Amino acid sequence: MNPRRSSLQWRFGSAVAGLLLLMLILTLALWFRQTHDERETVEIARQSTHALLLQQLRDSGQAQVRQLADALTNPLYYFDLEDVGDQARDALRSPGVAYVLVYDPEGRILHDGSGDIPAYGRPMRDALAGKVVAAKAMLVQQTGAMLDVSSPIFVGDERLGGVRIGYSMDAAAQSEEQTLLGLRERLSSVNRISLLWLLAMCAGLGVVCILGAVALQRMLVGPIQALADAAREIEQGNFTAPIPATRRDDELGDLTRAFGHMRDSVARHDRDMRRAAYSDALTGLANRLAFRTALDQRLRELHGTGGQLALLFCDLDDFKSINDTLGHEAGDDVLVQTASRIEQAVNTIGAVGALVARLGGDEFVILLEPTPGEAMDEIATRLAEALVQNLASPLLLHGRRLVLGTSVGVAIFPDDAVNASQLMKCGDIAMYQAKFAGKNCYRFYSRSVDEDAMRRLRLEQDLRGAWDRGELSVVYQPIYRTHDRALMGAEALLRWAHPVEGAISPDVFVPVAEQSGLIDEIGERVLRTACTEAADWPRLADGSRPFVSVNVSGRQLRNVGLFAQVVEALQLSQLPADRLHLEVTETAVIRDVAHAADLLSRLRNLGVRVWLDDFGTGYSSLNHLRRVQVDGLKIDRSFIVDLLDDAGDLALTSATMAMAHSLGIIVVAEGVEQRGQYDLLRERQGDYVQGFWLSEPLAAADFTRLLG
Incomplete structure (x- = not known):
């Protein structure tokens, strides 16, 4: 053999062997790259699927708990365990629900969805129970393979208890595993075929191997990498990332099309979730999140341009009475009609681009953009007037006509505030100023209004704990x-x-206590204190025992627990019921005559006397005196102060006393500050009098000494 020829053959063989070895090395390197891409694709898909399934489970759990909490409000309020059990069992039968617990304010189990309720009355002692009982809003907790969703249940400020639902995450994990199993099998199948194809090409010529490797890269690795890139985009929330178009009829084509279908399905779910997250379920208006997002965006666009925006806060007047008297279903109907009327008012003034949203409860807000040729405050004024007029019209509710009215507050950007939080705060303050001005009107924000609101806020904060x-x-x-x-x-x-401002008039702090709800606690303490101290008062000269009269606010009168508070105060103090007189205003009574009549009748049957306070300043209706039985009337001081100079006041006072005496009702005149006033009242046969001419208010010890 010719050495040179042998050398060429060796070189050729070596070249071929080297080429094959190189192709083998390149093939192995390409294979390892494909395997890595497969694992990365599966892992990305796993993370995305897990996050989506977990979020869907949380969202559906919150929605179910919110719906169940709403459904349990009335049964818990009336302690209807049968209805509570029906609701709990229905929820327990839902897919994926491991347990349902309905509990009272102390965390004791009222129902668990079972037939005999073996856990009734037992406190919840699991690791999550403490946070559940203390929570004031919906709470989502996760422990192990269980997702616990809970929500407290309130009626007004009163906490009735709450509800918990535990969701097993095994079903979600199984769904996740099934989803990934198909993806893994498809990728494995594709990679097996690819490996056989690559090994076959390695046996051919180097050029064929190179061309095959290039073709493999274009046909397999590229699409998989594109799918991995698309998966990353989907994970980041970008559902518009392109997915390679393919007409292939193999596993990779199936995988690409399946991935596209999955992307479209996830995108639809995301749109549905965003639609639900950004709209109010009851009225269909934008919700708080959507409104705040839009407001932030508009303010960013207007920053530094000198443009203006108007923000109008609308709050229905006395809406709570609708829920308290007619029920939450009627209240929802009122809110739907209100939303429609607000949109009509916006359309009436031609406010193009205005955004109407419901922030929650009976609070609505309108974001108003300027109209060419018209000042921002003029547009806002026209809309505010249209809102007050539209919402003051009677509402037709189940055959009944209701008149509520609304209070509207207006804030202007950038005149009143330069950012979203300040603008919403200013609008809220202006709305409350409209309420303070008498309701059913509108007010523009002003700094003096803000100062008044801040003072009221400070008074409210100082009033908390003032008794202690x-x-x-x-x-x-x-x-x-x-x-x-x-x-x-x-x-x-x-x-x-x-301690700082000195003596504060009741005319100042009592309305603050009413609005904040503190009057419930303060009123109960005043009642107990008055009964306790009156029980020790000595007998009068004629041997009888003196009575004590206690004022009851309108909010207390609507409180279902007032009767129990009176009974408890009498029992603790041992004060006879006939020595306690409760004073209620006519305005508070007419807000719900049926409820007031029933409550006052029960108190009178107990022996407590009922006086109608400030008579003459309200409706002064004989019909109310017929429907709501009282023992006495207190003529307001505004009639007594001009009794000597105003013949009309004298005539009205005399007529009131004659009318009351004809009905067997005693008459008390308050605000007697002159001897002449007292003499006239005595001539007109008034029953009782009080005022500074007779005596100023005295401390408990001083009044006891006065009794002698």
Whole structure:
């Protein structure tokens, strides 16, 4: 053999062997790259699928718990365990639900969806129970393979308890595994075929191997990498990332098409979730999140341009009475009609581009953009007037006509505020100023309004705990019998000695307590204190025992627990019921005559006397006196102050006393500050009088000494 020839053959063989070895090395390198891409694709798909399934489970769980909490409000309020059990069992039968617990405010189990309720009355002692009982809003917790969703249940400010639903995550994990199994099998199948194809090409010529490798890269690795890139985009929330178009009829084509279908399905779910997240389920308007997003975007667009926006806050007047008297279903109907009327008002003034949203409850807000040729405040004024007019028209609700009205607050950007939070705060403050101005009107934000609101806020904060700090006290204004000026009892009055501002008038802090809900706690303490101190008062000269009268606010009168509070105060103090007189205003009574009549009738049957306070300043309707039985009327001081100079006031006062006496009702005149006023009332045969001319309000010890 010729060495040179042998050398060429060796070189050729070596070249071929080297080429094959190189192709083998390249093939192995390409294979390992494909395997890595497969694992990465599966892992990305796993993470995306897990996150989506977990989010869907959380969202569906929150929606189910919210719906169940709403459905349980009335059954818990009336302690209807049968209805509670039906609702709990229905929820327990839902797919993936492991347990359902309905609990009371102390965390004791009321129902678990079982027939005999073996856990009834037991406190929840699991690791999540503490946070569940303490939560004031919906709470989602996860432990192991269980997702716990809970929500407290309120009626107004009263907490009735709550509901918990546990969701097993095994079903979600199984669904996730099934989804990934198909993807893994498809990728494995493609890679097996690819490996056989690559090994076959390695046996051919180097050029064929190179061309085959290039073709493999274009036919397999590229599409898989494109799918991996698309998966990453989907994971980041970008559902518009392109997916390679293919007409292939093999596994890779199936995988590409399946991935595209999965992307479209996830995109639809995402759109549905965003639609649900950004719209109000009841009215169909934008919700708080959507409104805040739009407001932030518009303010960014207007920043530095000198443009303006108007923000209008709308809050229905006395909406709570609808829910309390007619039920939440009627309240929802009112909100739907209100949303429609607000949109009509916006369309009426031609506000192009205005955004109407419901922030929650009975609060609505409108974002108003400027109209060419018209000032922003003029547009806002026209819309505010249209809103007040439209919403003041009677609502037709189940055959009944209701008149609510609305309070509207207006804030202008950038005149009143330069960012979204400040603008919404200013609109809210202006709306509350409209309520303070008498409701059913509108007000523009002003700095003085803000200062008043801040002062009211400070008063509310200082009022919390004022009783425990010893700042609040009860004094007693003596009440005398008119014909002989004999002391008969006293009216309990609340006084606040503020450590910084000194004595604050009840006309200032009582409305704050009413609006904030603090009047419930303060009123109950005043009632207990008055009963306890009156129980120790000595007998009068004629041997009788003096009475004490206690004012009951409109909010207390609507409180279902008032009767129980009166009974408890009488029992603890041992004060006879006939020595306690409760004073209620006519305005508070007419808000719900049926409820007031029933409650006051029960109190009178208990022996408590009921007086109608501030008579003459409200409707002064004989019909109310017929429907709501009372023992006495208190003529308002506004009639007594001009009794000597105004013949009309004298005539009205005389007529009121004659009318009351004809009905067997005693008459008390308050605000007597002159001897002449007292003499006229005695001539007109008034029953009782009180006022500074007779005596100023006295501390408990001073009044006891006055009784002698």
